[in-house]
Amino acid sequence: MIPNIAAFKTLIKDRVGLHFFNGMEGLLNAALHQRMSERGKESFEEYYDKLSVSTTEFDKLLSLLTINETYFFRExxxxxxxxxxxxxxxxxxxxxxxxxxxxxxxxxxxxxxxxxxxxxxxxxxxxxxxxxxxxxxxxxxxxxxxxxxxxxxxxxxxxxxxxxxxxxxxxxxxxxxxxxxxxxxxxxxxxxxxxxxxxxxxxxxxxxxxxxxxxxxxxxxxxxxxxxxxxxxxxxxxxxxxxxxxxxxxxxxxxxxxxxxxxxxxxxxxxxxxxxxxxxxxVIPAEAPFVAAPVPSSQQCDRWIKKALACVADKRFNEAEELIAQVLDSDIHHQEALVIKGAIALEKCEFEETALSAKHVLELDEWSAEAKMLLGLAMMWQQHTQQAIAWFKEVVYQQPGYWPAHYYLAEMYRQSELYRPAQRTYRITLQLLNAEMNNTGNATALRLPLSFPSNSFRFLCEHQLAQFTTQDGQ
Ligand SMILES: C[S@@+](CC[C@H](N)C(=O)[O-])C[C@H]1O[C@@H](n2cnc3c(N)ncnc32)[C@H](O)[C@@H]1O
Structure with missing residues (x-):
């Protein structure tokens, strides 16, 4: 436990901008312990005083704090x-x-x-x-x-x-x-x-x-x-x-x-x-101090998210975007906000923005079904059927209870004239929807696309299955 950890954080952020989000505090702890043990007996307060005046010591600590991951021809x-x-x-x-x-x-x-x-x-x-x-x-x-x-x-x-x-x-x-x-x-x-x-x-x-x-x-x-x-x-x-x-x-x-x-x-x-x-x-560094804006609480972010979802349901996309921007201003890596941002872009047919948000989420969590779903939908709406199938398949393998992915996979199979897989996949979608209605299935976190009422999916699946039955003469 470092008693004056907040003071260290402020000093580093004021000097070079690095911010230790919750998940990164361990890195700061480890670096401070390492430097202090290398320097010998010293209290945290003494070390802080040294750090404040010595550029050499500051640089040594900084080398332990920077994340230098890089490689040739990245992106x-x-x-x-x-x-x-x-x-x-x-x-x-x-x-x-x-x-x-x-x-x-x-x-x-x-x-x-x-x-x-x-x-x-x-x-x-x-x-x-x-x-x-x-x-x-x-x-x-x-x-x-x-x-x-x-x-x-x-x-x-x-x-x-x-x-x-x-x-x-x-x-x-x-x-x-x-x-x-x-x-x-x-x-x-x-x-x-x-x-x-x-x-x-x-x-x-x-x-x-x-x-x-x-x-x-x-x-x-x-x-x-x-x-x-x-x-x-x-x-x-x-x-x-x-x-x-x-x-x-x-x-x-x-x-x-x-x-x-x-x-x-x-x-x-x-x-x-x-x-x-x-x-x-x-040029000589500007001495302008960093003015820290008050950080909104996680409850405030939850409220903004709820409001944003309500706005999306009413198709008030600009308002929803503003609310989501507020959440992301307080936490650039807020996963749910990023997914909703991508979903709003999708509603506005801004597919590149959808893909950017989805990729951001995947960098944070490579297993995010919602991000893959967004990429699948963006591909589908641009008529890249095979890429859409690939994304939807990833989602259903990874999260078999996520019925929106099954539904759109079925749609893509049908459009590619793969009727048997399409029929099978519509049936699975219906089963999952039934299970969800009876509360026995896995409730999906966020249904995508956001503006599509889930009762329509049931109707659409039944309709498509009936079409197959007519065509088969059954
Ligand atoms: C993850 S590396 C990125 C390397 C390369 N740009 C890439 O994309 O592969 C981040 C680098 O930013 C540097 N860095 C962090 N804060 C900085 C600052 N305030 N000024 C200049 N460089 C900084 C770190 O030292 C680190 O080497």
Whole structure:
């Protein structure tokens, strides 16, 4: 038990933005114990005083607290958009270099993945066309990034030929070739409070904001606003984007993906970045304190959820969305709110948003039947029948009592002219509905889609089964 744990939490959040959500408090406890035992006899109060004044000690503790998980070509679709669409488009409009920042770069895999892809594309012209920078708060992980020497763990899913082309094996390690290594400059920076200049054309800030609370994410957006070129693009991780939509930067959809850009009102003319490679220099950190908003209680969140569901039932989707946004403002990872958000997007036929919410939920809980159901429905409504079948099947294997999945699976079988499986699956749906009526079945947590009355499902199943009977001449 650490008596002044709250003071440690506040200090860390004020300095670098990291917020220890309930599930992450163990990490802070373990790190504090480790540092204190390494330093010798000291009380928690003495250690706190040391931490407040010593940047060296703060950095050592921080290295134990940051989650540095990363690998080459992670969420490759965004890297493709950056390298194949955005960089060429900027180079058509002006001469290079295009300035790219991997913010929260950890051990460098993201920045180097971009460099490799752009080297493949531009070969010897690569040096003059792009500048790639990486920054992170964790000084220890930056040493690893600069060394560019990786174990096979960093190459999950990487094409072996590409690995052979750009790395030299040395025992169990793989050393990145200098042509790529020298192209990326790394430096320590706190992305929440420090500004890197001159401005960037493209910023990737992926899998970092999930460790910040809503106040910190808002501050982060104001900071990012000043670091982005007028036509620049800022990418968050796939599951983070919508939870970062504060209206500070403008959300834009292009090439089947969401990214943020400057709102028109903020687009002050910027000097064109020099073709000379420049070292980015942080401006003195702003001393603006973090103002913590009062955190709504879980009962308040439950009330908002209930109200949101009532609004959905009345088809008042905008109101429902506002209520759900309030829940997510207080807890970015609130699973039920994320599912409802995805379900509302589905009602509005905003399928990409449905998929983003569902994927966010699956990152938190890979067994979420509701998230898979949302993905199945989004596929079905876009007439991707086979993908819809695959998702619905996953749900029924995983949660056999979840009758909405059986019902839509039956529908998809029928549309694919797979009549026998369709009949069988409608019957199962009816049995589950009957069991639920008699209270003997597993009550499903959240029925999807939200606006569909469950008594209609019974009628629809009976109707379809009757059709089969007529066709069979039975
Ligand atoms: C999970 S890694 C993400 C790595 C990479 N962006 C990716 O998506 O694979 C998160 C990184 O963010 C860094 N980080 C956390 N807070 C930061 C801050 N305030 N400023 C800069 N980097 C930060 C951590 O040190 C960690 O290395």
């Amino acid at each position: 490759q679709d965004v890297l493709d958009i950056v390298c194949d669409k955005l960089v060429p488009r900027i180079l058509e409009q002006r001469s290079g270099p295009v300035r790219i920042l991997s913010a929260g770069c950890s051990s460098g895999e993201e920045a180097y993945s971009l460099a490799i892809k752009l080297h493949q594309k531009y070969q010897e012209n690569f040096a003059s066309r792009v500048e790639i920078h990486g920054c992170d708060i964790d000084t220890k992980i930056l040493e690893k990034a600069r060394a560019a020497n990786y174990s096979s763990y960093s190459f999950r899913g990487v094409d072996p030929l590409l690995q052979q082309t750009y790395f030299t094996r040395n025992g169990n390690q793989f050393q990145l070739h200098d042509v790529i290594r020298n192209k990326v400059q790394f430096q320590r920076a706190n992305i929440v409070k420090e500004q890197l200049q001159p401005n960037f054309d493209i910023i990737l800030l992926r899998n970092v904001s999930i460790y910040f609370d809503v106040e910190t994410r808002r501050l982060l957006h104001f900071n990012l606003l000043t670091m982005l070129q007028p036509e620049g693009a800022l990418f968050f991780g796939n599951a983070e984007t919508l939870a970062n939509n504060f209206g500070i930067l403008k959300l834009k959809q292009e090439f089947g993906h969401f990214y943020f850009c400057q709102p028109k009102s903020a687009r002050a003319p910027q000097p064109t970045p020099s073709a000379q490679p420049r070292i980015i220099t942080p």
